[in-house]
Amino acid sequence: MKKIAVVGAGTMGNGIAHVFAQKGFAVNLIDSNASALEKAINTIDKNLDRQVNKGTINAEDKVIALQQITTFTSIEIGVSDVDLVIEAATENSEIKKSIFKQIDSFAKPECILATNTSSISITQLAAVTARPSKVIGMHFMNPVPVMKLVEIINGKETSETTSNTIVELTNQLGKIPCVVQDAPGFIANRILMPMINEAIHAFSEGISDAATIDQIMKLGMAHPMGPLQLADYIGLDVCKNILDIMHNGFKNDKYAPCPLLIKMVEAGKLGVKTGEGFYKY
Ligand code: 3HC
Numbered sequence: 001m002k003k004i005a006v007v008g009a010g011t012m013g014n015g016i017a018h019v020f021a022q023k024g025f026a027v028n029l030i031d032s033n034a035s036a037l038e039k040a041i042n043t044i045d046k047n048l049d050r051q052v053n054k055g056t057i058n059a060e061d062k063v064i065a066l067q068q069i070t071t072f073t074s075i076e077i078g079v080s081d082v083d084l085v086i087e088a089a090t091e092n093s094e095i096k097k098s099i100f101k102q103i104d105s106f107a108k109p110e111c112i113l114a115t116n117t118s119s120i121s122i123t124q125l126a127a128v129t130a131r132p133s134k135v136i137g138m139h140f141m142n143p144v145p146v147m148k149l150v151e152i153i154n155g156k157e158t159s160e161t162t163s164n165t166i167v168e169l170t171n172q173l174g175k176i177p178c179v180v181q182d183a184p185g186f187i188a189n190r191i192l193m194p195m196i197n198e199a200i201h202a203f204s205e206g207i208s209d210a211a212t213i214d215q216i217m218k219l220g221m222a223h224p225m226g227p228l229q230l231a232d233y234i235g236l237d238v239c240k241n242i243l244d245i246m247h248n249g250f251k252n253d254k255y256a257p258c259p260l261l262i263k264m265v266e267a268g269k270l271g272v273k274t275g276e277g278f279y280k281y
Helices: 011-022 034-054 059-067 093-106 122-127 160-172 188-204 210-221 227-234 236-250 259-266
Strands: 003-007 026-030 069-072 084-087 112-115 135-140 149-154 176-181
Touching: 003 011, 011 026, 011 034, 011 059, 011 135, 026 034, 034 059, 034 069, 059 069, 084 093, 093 112, 093 122, 112 160, 122 135, 135 160, 149 160, 160 176, 188 210, 188 227, 188 236, 188 259, 210 227, 227 236, 236 259
Parallel strands: 003 026, 003 084, 026 069, 084 112, 112 135, 149 176
Antiparallel strands: 135 149
16 A cells, blocks of 8 residues: 545544654545645644654654645545545544545545544445445544554454455554454443543542542553543543444443533533633643
């Protein structure tokens, strides 16, 4: 693989584009919103600067990486000549299905279609395409340039060749692939989100304040961030969406989002991105 496309220029999309460009891949970064593309390039520029300042890359590597990225507002043009498309759009299954249909109709027949979904069924997304054996989950973690894990999710129809190709590609990126089967929340969020939800329950019951809950998990469990700080960082709307998907998918109330989480999302307190969640930013 030499050339890839990323659909969606938000936090995850720009991080994925950053990592591929830094490893020498040509990247078409696609978003229907031109200002989102501009913002993404600025973010990648700043994050590459962090690496230059740390001495992990030099200034020339930064220039080369940025030159690898071309932006597009059209899916049709942006995916036409690439070997892999990674969809990193809004975490909504109807939006993702519609994007997958478009990508499928404009990408080369041999192109692999991956999604960075955090919990939506790969099998369902694959079913809207004419190439289900070439559809796979590639779940990166935030911040993408830093986190080593890529959770690789095989849908029901994903071929062994597709899965092996993506495992090899993940290694080439300097990341560590962990392969799992398709189920709501896969493994990462199936385990992470109930922990975050439980922390919100404990907070809403007044068992302790947010800082103390986070401190307990940081000091006691060696987590880099406590669960409430991490929820703010991920976005409370994203946490609620993932819990909803697991709640509906497993039909098990243990995944039901805590009423306080629902209220905070309704109030627009989504965490870092809106300036307030469990903490103020
Ligand atoms: N791009 C490039 N480098 C970055 C970066 C970015 N966006 N963000 C941080 N860094 C680098 C910093 O430059 C620094 O580099 P160094 O180790 O060489 O000094 C390093 O990462 C650590 O950053 P900071 O010093 O700024 O801050 P911290 O030490 O507090 O680390 C953190 C920040 C890496 C975010 C750390 O707190 C952490 O690991 N938090 C947990 C993150 C996590 O759990 N992510 C998974 C979320 S779940 C998910 O994504 C799945 C989804 O489906 C919900």
